[in-house]
Amino acid sequence: MEACHALVKKGFEITYLPVDRSGQVSAQDLQAAITPQTALVSIMAANNVIGTLQPIAEIGAICRKRGVFFHTDAVQMAGHLSVDVKRDNIDLLSLSGHKFNGPKGVGILFARSEIPLSPLILGGGQEAGLRSGTENVPGIAGLGVASEIAMAEMESEAKRLCKLRDDLINRILADIPGTCLNGHPGKRLPNNVNISFEGIEGEYFTKELSKQGICVSTGSACSSESHEAPYVLLAIGRERELANCSIRLSLGKMTTAEDVNKTVAAICSVAAKIRKQTRVW
Amino acid sequence: MEACHALVKKGFEITYLPVDRSGQVSAQDLQAAITPQTALVSIMAANNVIGTLQPIAEIGAICRKRGVFFHTDAVQMAGHLSVDVKRDNIDLLSLSGHKFNGPKGVGILFARSEIPLSPLILGGGQEAGLRSGTENVPGIAGLGVASEIAMAEMESEAKRLCKLRDDLINRILADIPGTCLNGHPGKRLPNNVNISFEGIEGEYFTKELSKQGICVSTGSACSSESHEAPYVLLAIGRERELANCSIRLSLGKMTTAEDVNKTVAAICSVAAKIRKQTRVW
Numbered sequence: 001m002e003a004c005h006a007l008v009k010k011g012f013e014i015t016y017l018p019v020d021r022s023g024q025v026s027a028q029d030l031q032a033a034i035t036p037q038t039a040l041v042s043i044m045a046a047n048n049v050i051g052t053l054q055p056i057a058e059i060g061a062i063c064r065k066r067g068v069f070f071h072t073d074a075v076q077m078a079g080h081l082s083v084d085v086k087r088d089n090i091d092l093l094s095l096s097g098h099k100f101n102g103p104k105g106v107g108i109l110f111a112r113s114e115i116p117l118s119p120l121i122l123g124g125g126q127e128a129g130l131r132s133g134t135e136n137v138p139g140i141a142g143l144g145v146a147s148e149i150a151m152a153e154m155e156s157e158a159k160r161l162c163k164l165r166d167d168l169i170n171r172i173l174a175d176i177p178g179t180c181l182n183g184h185p186g187k188r189l190p191n192n193v194n195i196s197f198e199g200i201e202g203e204y205f206t207k208e209l210s211k212q213g214i215c216v217s218t219g220s221a222c223s224s225e226s227h228e229a230p231y232v233l234l235a236i237g238r239e240r241e242l243a244n245c246s247i248r249l250s251l252g253k254m255t256t257a258e259d260v261n262k263t264v265a266a267i268c269s270v271a272a273k274i275r276k277q278t279r280v281w
Numbered sequence: 282m283e284a285c286h287a288l289v290k291k292g293f294e295i296t297y298l299p300v301d302r303s304g305q306v307s308a309q310d311l312q313a314a315i316t317p318q319t320a321l322v323s324i325m326a327a328n329n330v331i332g333t334l335q336p337i338a339e340i341g342a343i344c345r346k347r348g349v350f351f352h353t354d355a356v357q358m359a360g361h362l363s364v365d366v367k368r369d370n371i372d373l374l375s376l377s378g379h380k381f382n383g384p385k386g387v388g389i390l391f392a393r394s395e396i397p398l399s400p401l402i403l404g405g406g407q408e409a410g411l412r413s414g415t416e417n418v419p420g421i422a423g424l425g426v427a428s429e430i431a432m433a434e435m436e437s438e439a440k441r442l443c444k445l446r447d448d449l450i451n452r453i454l455a456d457i458p459g460t461c462l463n464g465h466p467g468k469r470l471p472n473n474v475n476i477s478f479e480g481i482e483g484e485y486f487t488k489e490l491s492k493q494g495i496c497v498s499t500g501s502a503c504s505s506e507s508h509e510a511p512y513v514l515l516a517i518g519r520e521r522e523l524a525n526c527s528i529r530l531s532l533g534k535m536t537t538a539e540d541v542n543k544t545v546a547a548i549c550s551v552a553a554k555i556r557k558q559t560r561v562w
Contacts, residue, residue, distance in 0.1 A: 002403035002413065098415055105386075105417020120401050122283035132283065134379055136386020139417060 013037070022184035023052035023236045031062050038068045045074040045083060045093075049232040049248060050183030051192025053077070060089030069115060075099055075107070079150035080190055081158055091115055097139065101253060102146030106139030153253075161190035161251050164260050168193050168249065171264045176271050182233055182246055193249040196233075196242045200274050205247055208274060212266040216247045294318070303465035304333035304517045312343050319349045326355040326364060326374075330513040330529060331464030332473025334358070341370030350396060356380055356388070360431035361471055362439060372396055378420065382534060383427030387420030434534075442471035442532050445541050449474050449530065452545045457552050463514055463527055474530040477514075477523045481555050486528055489555060493547040497528045 004014045015033045017025050025043055034041070041063050046053045056072050063070035071092035074083050078093075079100025085093055092115060096107040111117055123132030165188075173179050178198035197205065202218035209216055218230070233243035249263065285295045296314045298306050306324055315322070322344050327334050337353055344351035352373035355364050359374075360381025366374055373396060377388040392398055404413030446469075454460050459479035478486065483499035490497055499511070514524035530544065 002406075006403055096415065103417075103419050104415050105420055107414075122287055125283075133388075134377065134385050136384075136417065136420060138384050138419065138423075139386055142419075 017043075019052075019235055021237050022187070023047055023050050023182075023232070024184065024187070025054055025059070027055055027058040027062060030059055031066075034062070034066050034068055038066075040069045040071060042071040042073070045072045045077040046081075046189050046192075047183065047232060048076050049230055050194045050236065051076070051188035052183040053081070053187045053189065056083075056090070057088045063091075064089040076189055076192075079147070080154065080161075082154070085110055085112075097143035097146055100146055100150040103139050103142040106136050106143045108143070157253065158190045161255070164251055164255060164257060165190055165193055167257075168251070168260050168263065169195070171260075172267060175264065175268050180242075182236065182238065191251040193251070194246060195249075196238065196246040197271055198242065198245060199278060200245050200271055202245055202247050205245075205270065205274065208270045209247075209266060212270060214263055214266045216249050218247055298324075300333075300516055302518050303468070304328055304331050304463075304513070305465065305468070306335055306340070308336055308339040308343060311340055312347075315343070315347050315349055319347075321350045321352060323352040323354070326353045326358040327362075327470050327473075328464065328513060329357050330511055331475045331517065332357070332469035333464045334362070334468045334470065337364075337371070338369045344372075345370040357470055357473075360428070361435065361442075363435070366391055366393075378424035378427055381427055381431040384420050384423040387417050387424045389424070438534065439471045442536070445532055445536060445538060446471055446474055448538070449532070449541050449544065450476070452541075453548060456545065456549050461523075463517065463519065472532040474532070475527060476530075477519065477527040478552055479523065479526060480559060481526050481552055483526055483528050486526075486551065486555065489551045490528075490547060493551060495544055495547045497530050499525075499528055 004016075008014055015038075017029050017033060019025055030041065030043075041059065043054050043056065043059055045056050054072075059072075060070050069091045070089065071094070072083075072090055074093050075096045076099060077083055078095035083090075083093065085091075090110075091112050093110040094107060095110075098104040098106075117130055119130050119132065121132050126132050126135060169181055169185075172193075172195055173181060176197065180196050182194040182196060183192070206216055206218055230243055230246065233246055234240065238246075285297075289295055296319075298310050298314060300306055311322065311324075322340065324335050324337065324340055326337050335353075341351050341353075350372045351370065352375070353364075353371055355374050356377045357380060358364055359376035364371075364374065366372075371391075372393050374391040375388060376391075379385040379387075398411055400411050400413065402413050407413050407416060450462055450466075453474075453476055454462060457478065461477050463475040463477060464473070487497055487499055511524055511527065514527055515521065519527075
């Protein structure tokens with residue numbers, strides 16, 4: 001979004017597409033929005049806040065047909081679900097190592113060789129002139145190994161996490177009244193749970209859960225220092241109050257069924273305690 | 282240099298200062314070159330090719346007096362010799378972790394808080410909005426530890442290396458005819474040796490020495506894929522042919538007097554062999 005704002009300042013025109021209540025972009029909307037002036041379509045493969053997957057294969061096909069470059073931010077998806085730049089007609093794809101157990105501070109920008117790129121960082125011309133400066137060798141090696149492991153385990157791990165994720169979602173929604181899932185129930189990241197709890201302010205909930213050893217977040221890590229309602233939740237039609245009453249839980253390689261049990265129990269007791277304190281419920 | 286070229290394309294005017302035969306910028310030249318339009322002075326603390334130290338304290342004092350921001354690239358110097366941003370009136374200073382045994386791919390830009398900086402990378406606003414993206418945590422931690430160790434050992438290590446460096450230089454110059462030192466004999470990095478060998482092409486010399494287990498380089502690592510004569514050597518007045526006949530040797534924490542003995546012996550025998558082959562000498 002910040003990159004878009006910067007482009008607007010430079011005189012570019014950006015079209016923002018709406019999303020439905022599950023957070024999905026419509027391929028039809030995209031089709032209609034492309035004009036002869038369109039230089040690039042950029043759509044996240046999966047949303048970082050609510051986990052919703054986008055129809056990137058459909059979008060890729062449309063862009064290729066219309067002769068427009070397609071970039072997807074696959075940071076949340078890569079290493080968790082299959083992404084195939086050939087199959088999905090993706091011209092540019094970004095991913096980040098630490099999202100699948102690699103080191104922090106290293107990522108990949110895939111670009112088809114015909115894409116004209118210009119560097120942000122100038123100097124000694126490293127990385128084919130695209131990113132000058134001595135390469136982050138330990139990070140690159142770590143990302144490579146993490147990719148190999150993720151590729152080998154992805155299918156079984158996605159299956160395992162989807163089961164745990166759905167168990168976590170279903171039990172919270174069933175056990176605690178006034179809760180709703182944010183994002184698509186099925187077309188979502190295996191490791192993402194995002195739920196709104198009526199009357200329970202997210203920041204406070206996060207702090208109380210942390211005392212029980214349960215780490216959750218509100219909104220996205222990128223905006224953890226701002227206290228605005230997560231714009232992603234507003235975009236899917238959540239009212240401001242409910243948007244502020246959401247938490248995000250992430251599952252990972254180390255998460256077990258026992259962790260899910262403990263988490264559900266902690267969330268139930270902390271939510272009941274907060275609601276009793278605030279007497280909203 | 283690439284950053285300067287890019288600024289020129291954007292309409293900025295750059296003044297390049299000459300250097301003397303040892304590679305030093307003159308403080309008087311700098312003083313004369315500053316105009317009311319000068320926004321920034323940027324001068325390396327120490328040159329990466331020939332190791333020459335610049336009079337940065339003098340330059341810093343001039344810039345402060347004239348109200349012009351002073352940036353120094355201290356990548357080669359930091360961790361090896363004392364740099365003090367307060368004492369030397371430095372407004373901006375860059376350094377790189379791997380130059381003093383830290384990890385590759387991480388560095389520091391010091392900037393006084395009143396310096397207006399704008400980010401190159403936009404996004405989540407990490408690092409006070411100056412460099413968005415998840416931080417390179419392992420790199421940052423490694424750089425921190427490397428800095429601590431370098432600070433503790435710097436004085437004794439610089440002394441030790443200067444002795445080895447001078448031994449290496451003096452023995453090569455004494456034992457092999459048609460050699461000359463590039464850069465300042467005294468005001469140079471403790472770990473840098475750069476010598477031209479008449480009639481011995483640097484790239485070939487490098488390959489032959491590598492067979493003996495001695496790794497040296499020609500020019501700078503940044504331009505190792507180009508085969509132009511090192512512009513730094515041309516700038517100090519070396520003729521093109523002699524500039525192409527130079528090698529750079531770097532000393533480090535692990536370098537011993539025994540290594541210097543072996544290196545001198547290998548250089549003497551390889552140089553003699555090449556000169557015999559090419560019959561130039």
